[in-house]
Amino acid sequence: MGSLGTEPNVLQVAIVGTGIAGLTAAIALRKHPAIHVELYEKATELREIGASITLGPKWVGILNLV
Numbered sequence: 001m002g003s004l005g006t007e008p009n010v011l012q013v014a015i016v017g018t019g020i021a022g023l024t025a026a027i028a029l030r031k032h033p034a035i036h037v038e039l040y041e042k043a044t045e046l047r048e049i050g051a052s053i054t055l056g057p058k059w060v061g062i063l064n065l066v
């Protein structure tokens with residue numbers, strides 16, 4: 001990541017991959033007014049793999065979900 005664009009004072013961020021990590025980073029960064037985010041994905045289609053995201057009791061507490 002770095003300053004690549006022509007807009008002054010706006011950091012241009014490229015995120016490669018739209019998995020959970022890339023999408024989470026993009027959602028977080030787009031809230032910042034001085035950051036412009038572009039997402040890149042090589043897959044031609046997005047599809048479901050796996051079964052679930054499991055959170056154990058420790059993480060439910062840490063994330064304050066209950």
Ligand SMILES: Cc1cc2nc3c(=O)[nH]c(=O)nc-3n(C[C@H](O)[C@H](O)[C@H](O)COP(=O)(O)OP(=O)(O)OC[C@H]3O[C@@H](n4cnc5c(N)ncnc54)[C@H](O)[C@@H]3O)c2cc1C
Nearest residue numbers: 016017018019020021022040041042043049050051052053
């Ligand atoms: C078969 C399988 C089943 C799974 N089941 C579960 C489950 O039930 N529960 C669970 O919690 N986890 C599961 N996982 C693990 C989970 O999928 C990963 O931990 C998680 O997806 C990792 O997220 P990520 O965003 O880091 O990477 P990824 O989800 O792998 O996303 C990376 C993205 O980057 C893209 N990419 C890579 N290289 C480039 C490039 N050069 N240019 C552009 N795009 C690129 C890829 O196409 C991909 O879309 C499973 C994994 C597999 C393989």
